[in-house]
Amino acid sequence: MSGINVCANLGGNAGQGSCEVRMSQPKYLPFTRGKVFSAADIADAATFKAALLAAMLLARTDSNKVFVFPLMRVVDDNTADPKEETLADGYSEVLNESLPTYTLQSTAGVCQNQAMVGFNGWNDKVFIVDKNNIFWGVSDGNGGVQGFSVGSLYTNPPRFGNSSNIVTSKTKLVFGTLEEFKSGLVAIKIDFDPTKLANTVDVVLSEAIAATGYAFKIAGNQKCAGTSIYTAFRTLLDQTGAWKATRLDTNAAVTVSSAAHDDTNSAWTVTLASSPTIAATTKIKIELVDPTALAALTTPVKGIEGIEVIVVKP
Amino acid sequence: MDLKHEGVTFNATYNATLTEDDFVANGLRDGLYSNFDEAARIKLLKDAYKNIKEAVTPAVAVPPAEAETNTATSGKGSKKSDKE
Numbered sequence: 300m301s302g303i304n305v306c307a308n309l310g311g312n313a314g315q316g317s318c319e320v321r322m323s324q325p326k327y328l329p330f331t332r333g334k335v336f337s338a339a340d341i342a343d344a345a346t347f348k349a350a351l352l353a354a355m356l357l358a359r360t361d362s363n364k365v366f367v368f369p370l371m372r373v374v375d376d377n378t379a380d381p382k383e384e385t386l387a388d389g390y391s392e393v394l395n396e397s398l399p400t401y402t403l404q405s406t407a408g409v410c411q412n413q414a415m416v417g418f419n420g421w422n423d424k425v426f427i428v429d430k431n432n433i434f435w436g437v438s439d440g441n442g443g444v445q446g447f448s449v450g451s452l453y454t455n456p457p458r459f460g461n462s463s464n465i466v467t468s469k470t471k472l473v474f475g476t477l478e479e480f481k482s483g484l485v486a487i488k489i490d491f492d493p494t495k496l497a498n499t500v501d502v503v504l505s506e507a508i509a510a511t512g513y514a515f516k517i518a519g520n521q522k523c524a525g526t527s528i529y530t531a532f533r534t535l536l537d538q539t540g541a542w543k544a545t546r547l548d549t550n551a552a553v554t555v556s557s558a559a560h561d562d563t564n565s566a567w568t569v570t571l572a573s574s575p576t577i578a579a580t581t582k583i584k585i586e587l588v589d590p591t592a593l594a595a596l597t598t599p600v601k602g603i604e605g606i607e608v609i610v611v612k613p
Numbered sequence: 614m615d616l617k618h619e620g621v622t623f624n625a626t627y628n629a630t631l632t633e634d635d636f637v638a639n640g641l642r643d644g645l646y647s648n649f650d651e652a653a654r655i656k657l658l659k660d661a662y663k664n665i666k667e668a669v670t671p672a673v674a675v676p677p678a679e680a681e682t683n684t685a686t687s688g689k690g691s692k693k694s695d696k697e
Contacts (some may be wrong), residue, residue: 514643539615539624556628557645559621570643574629597615 320433320486323376325403327428327493328472330364330421331446338442341487348491349433355497358589359604360611365426366418367493368470369411371403377471398450399474404467409457410523414501420454422475428493438483448475493595497601499590502528504608506565513556513573515610517542517585518566528603529565535600536560541593542569547582547609581612616668618661621645628662629669636662 340350356363379397424446427435436444450473460466501522508516519528544553554572561568587605616625640658
């Protein structure tokens with residue numbers, strides 16, 4: 300009686316293929332919860348660039364959004380050696396493989412560092428762009444590419460330096476599984492810096508002064524730096540399509556009737572439609588449309604994603 | 614679609630559904646053009662409303678001119694080719 304022949308599936312030819320590529324040190328870390336680039340997305344370099352940009356412009360709550368960490372200047376491979384056991388007669392065997400573990404150093408400013416800290420505990424996916432500008436991921440089985448599983452992610456908060464070393468932010472990345480490195484790797488050569496595709500910062504919206512009728516005075520400040528965005532976006536946010544409003548009591552959308560910049564208050568006057576009538580004391584959420592929609596306006600608005608403000612109808 | 618008038622960008626699609634009186638009343642209530650006196654504000658709002666209506670009103674199609682008809686009178690028409 301023949302047994303199961305494991306040799307049929309154990310090992311394979313180890314010759315060099317016609318298109319070999321080596322992994323080098325990670326340079327950029329594009330994180331995502333669930334973005335998968337389809338085969339069509341990666342058909343050619345230009346299409347992939349557009350697909351990556353589109354993913355970076357999605358709202359922060361969209362699971363397909365891609366967030367790119369800043370340039371990693373120094374990378375240490377902290378992957379532990381596999382655990383081996385040796386018998387008395389000298390026979391040894393690898394018992395446990397170690398998950399790839401890296402410490403990456405960037406020279407991000409305080410605000411960007413704090414934003415990176417906001418990803419601590421991330422255990423979704425990450426793509427890798429290495430120093431040879433190769434975008435790495437894992438095959439999705441349908442000709443597309445998905446991110447590597449993340450086991451753990453930690454970046455230290457901002458801290459003071461010393462007189463001996465350059466201050467860096469250290470990001471420790473532990474991959475979630477070694478299996479994704481054993482087969483199905485996808486490598487895409489890119490000719491662009493992903494951090495230059497979209498540089499989006501969070502902007503906190505607030506009421507500059509009390510509302511009048513259906514007109515609300517909305518100011519915007521960068522979340523971390525606190526800098527007003529009024530000067531830079533003064534006329535860009537005059538577009539009614541840049542804003543949206545929602546009643547909190549009914550979740551009904553409210554039409555934006557007009558928008559205008561207000562130099563006196565360094566804010567925008569966002570006027571809502573008064574039909575149907577909105578009763579006094581009604582709470583309304585006023586926000587910017589998501590980055591994708593902002594970029595698609597008649598005059599594109601780029602670089603910001605708003606955090607909504609809750610206003611009360613006077 | 615947006616329409617900009619003297620520093621205020623109006624949602625033309627929505628505001629065109631209002632009557633002029635309602636549009637002006639809303640503008641006064643909501644403080645639009647508040648840097649001006651009331652008479653000037655009313656004029657600005659009325660001008661804005663006029664522009665809004667013009668922007669959203671579809672252009673009237675101009676019918677094509679009637680085609681000229683060829684009249685079959687003697688001496689006119691294409692030359693006959695000479696026969697050999």
